[in-house]
Amino acid sequence: MTLAHGATWAICLAAIAGVIVRPWRTPEAAWAVAGAVALVALSLVPWRQALEGVAKGTDVYLFLAGMMLLAELGRSERLFDWLAARAARIARGSPSRLFALVYGVGVVVTVFLSNDATAVVLTPAVLAAARAARADPLPHVFACAFVANAASFVLPIANPANFVVFGSGLPPLGAWLARFALPSFAAILTTFVALRRTQRGALQGALASDVPAPALTRGGRVAAGGLVAAAFALTLASAFGLDLGAATFATAIATLAVVLGVERKSPWTIGRQVTWSILPLVAGLFVLVEGMRRTGTIAWLQAVLADAASRSAPGTASLAGIVVALACNLLNNLPAAFVAGPAAAGVHADPRIIDAILVGIDLGPNLSVTGSLATILWLAALRRDGVHVRGVDFLRIGARVMPPALVLALAAVVAV
Numbered sequence: 001m002t003l004a005h006g007a008t009w010a011i012c013l014a015a016i017a018g019v020i021v022r023p024w025r026t027p028e029a030a031w032a033v034a035g036a037v038a039l040v041a042l043s044l045v046p047w048r049q050a051l052e053g054v055a056k057g058t059d060v061y062l063f064l065a066g067m068m069l070l071a072e073l074g075r076s077e078r079l080f081d082w083l084a085a086r087a088a089r090i091a092r093g094s095p096s097r098l099f100a101l102v103y104g105v106g107v108v109v110t111v112f113l114s115n116d117a118t119a120v121v122l123t124p125a126v127l128a129a130a131r132a133a134r135a136d137p138l139p140h141v142f143a144c145a146f147v148a149n150a151a152s153f154v155l156p157i158a159n160p161a162n163f164v165v166f167g168s169g170l171p172p173l174g175a176w177l178a179r180f181a182l183p184s185f186a187a188i189l190t191t192f193v194a195l196r197r198t199q200r201g202a203l204q205g206a207l208a209s210d211v212p213a214p215a216l217t218r219g220g221r222v223a224a225g226g227l228v229a230a231a232f233a234l235t236l237a238s239a240f241g242l243d244l245g246a247a248t249f250a251t252a253i254a255t256l257a258v259v260l261g262v263e264r265k266s267p268w269t270i271g272r273q274v275t276w277s278i279l280p281l282v283a284g285l286f287v288l289v290e291g292m293r294r295t296g297t298i299a300w301l302q303a304v305l306a307d308a309a310s311r312s313a314p315g316t317a318s319l320a321g322i323v324v325a326l327a328c329n330l331l332n333n334l335p336a337a338f339v340a341g342p343a344a345a346g347v348h349a350d351p352r353i354i355d356a357i358l359v360g361i362d363l364g365p366n367l368s369v370t371g372s373l374a375t376i377l378w379l380a381a382l383r384r385d386g387v388h389v390r391g392v393d394f395l396r397i398g399a400r401v402m403p404p405a406l407v408l409a410l411a412a413v414v415a416v
Helices: 003-021 028-041 047-055 058-076 079-091 095-113 115-132 137-150 160-169 173-198 218-239 244-263 267-271 278-293 297-311 313-331 333-345 351-367 373-384 391-415
Strands: none
Touching: 003 028, 003 278, 028 047, 028 278, 047 278, 058 079, 058 115, 058 160, 058 218, 058 244, 058 267, 058 278, 058 373, 079 095, 079 115, 079 218, 095 115, 095 137, 095 173, 095 218, 115 137, 115 373, 137 173, 137 351, 137 373, 137 391, 160 333, 160 351, 173 351, 173 391, 218 244, 244 267, 278 333, 278 373, 297 313, 297 333, 313 333, 313 351, 313 391, 333 351, 351 391
């Protein structure tokens, strides 16, 4: 390893550690951007290449911006309060029933709107439902966080990282379902059972079931329509190979325009509530990935995978999935996907290897709060509503939930 390569890795790891630990409660984005600036300032990444790296994330930025706008519209128009009251009534006083309801809705939202949507759209609604029913909100918001990753490989659109891993080699929808239906079922069911066991103490007692429902305004109905339209647009975009970000952002802007016209509000009242710092965070991560690329990491990983696959493809697939799952919690799954995806694609070996890597990228982040962008968005959504979850508390639960789900999902990948 050259001095430049060592410096690159030191800066990247320090920046990612800052994102994870958030010393002095500094925003996550500050550390990612600082690391990116340091790489460029020290000429470890040429500024043109850094800009190219940032530009690669354009579709991701548009997707996140669209989802955050839709979520804020739903919150400001009290759509989530309206949904919360109905969820509390359906639960009929049972915390366990509310937990199962949240998890089931989380599967649907993740599959058709993505895991990031579960973090930024469903979480505020669930938090409102728990408060309306006078329940401990933590078990129910934990369900949002864990299902967001567990259900994120049912369909390609369920996680933006899926497109990063496969790139232009994304399988057709039928082939995707054939390869990932069984692993997805294993991940979703195992995660539910394991998470339910960790929360059984908090799911005791009775909830309020007579929660008054606020009137759903015209703006709330428009916001609900925008979310349905976004799901439809994402499904169509995925089917025809179009950019997901552009479809999501266009839907959000159209919904915003109608709500502002109907309710006669200023766009500033909506825009100032959105957590825009997520966008520079992602941009900084893209530059850090460019730095890691320049160290020859991908070429080295390709050689390692090719050698291991020649000996045992099933064993290599299982080990690769586990290693990548753990790496996501050190690097975040988006940078890990940009490194592991091209490395696996370049091997041209047994397809189970890249399938196992995708499972590790999507499911592995259920171990820690910084494993995936969706979980970081989930944390930001909770902080906005005054709920703080410590990283060590999430890790304590994740250590009991993620490993069994990962093992069974990988076993299903190898068996397919």
